[in-house]
Amino acid sequence: MKVLIVDDSKVMRMIVARALRQSGMGNIEIGEAEDGVEALASVASFEPDLILSDWNMPQMNGVEFLTNLRASGNMTRFGFITSETHPTIMEQALGAGADFLLTKPFNAEQFEQAFAGLAS
Numbered sequence: 001m002k003v004l005i006v007d008d009s010k011v012m013r014m015i016v017a018r019a020l021r022q023s024g025m026g027n028i029e030i031g032e033a034e035d036g037v038e039a040l041a042s043v044a045s046f047e048p049d050l051i052l053s054d055w056n057m058p059q060m061n062g063v064e065f066l067t068n069l070r071a072s073g074n075m076t077r078f079g080f081i082t083s084e085t086h087p088t089i090m091e092q093a094l095g096a097g098a099d100f101l102l103t104k105p106f107n108a109e110q111f112e113q114a115f116a117g118l119a120s
Contacts, residue, residue: 004031004048006039006065007081008057012104016052016081019111036060040068048076055082055089063096070097079114081106 003020005013017030031046033039035057043051051069055062066078080093080101093101100114 001025001027001050002029002031002046002048004033004039004042004046004051006033006036006051006053006057006062008034008054012054012081019106019108020052020115022108023112023115025115036062036065036068039065043069043074043076050077050079052079052081055080055084055093063092066093066096066098 005016005020007013007016013032017032020028020030031042031048033042036053037059039051039053040060042048053062053065057065060068062080062082069076069078075097078098080098081104082089082101083104085103090101102110102114
């Protein structure tokens with residue numbers, strides 16, 4: 001499974017990658033991007049099976065990235081991993097086409113539940 005991790009924090013990308021590897025999802029190839037602009041370019045070349053994105057990023061935030069991705073016809077599974085907790089954020093994320101939203105900090109159980117059934 002190819003997973004694209006999009007976050008402006010290198011440390012958070014490393015934390016998410018480690019959690020992915022520990023989640024029992026099997027063989028995972030990880031790509032990284034620092035913001036939505038970089039992520040849109042990466043999607044075309046990396047062709048991920050799953051995208052995990054932060055919400056707040058410079059240049060193009062996560063929901064703008066998702067909106068652009070969906071507008072291009074790309075329906076790759078998409079989840080937010082964000083510190084945003086307001087209910088309207090959840091509504092906006094799901095309305096834009098996200099499959100799930102996890103809040104930071106997340107624990108292993110929440111991570112595994114979000115990815116249940118995604119292993120390949």
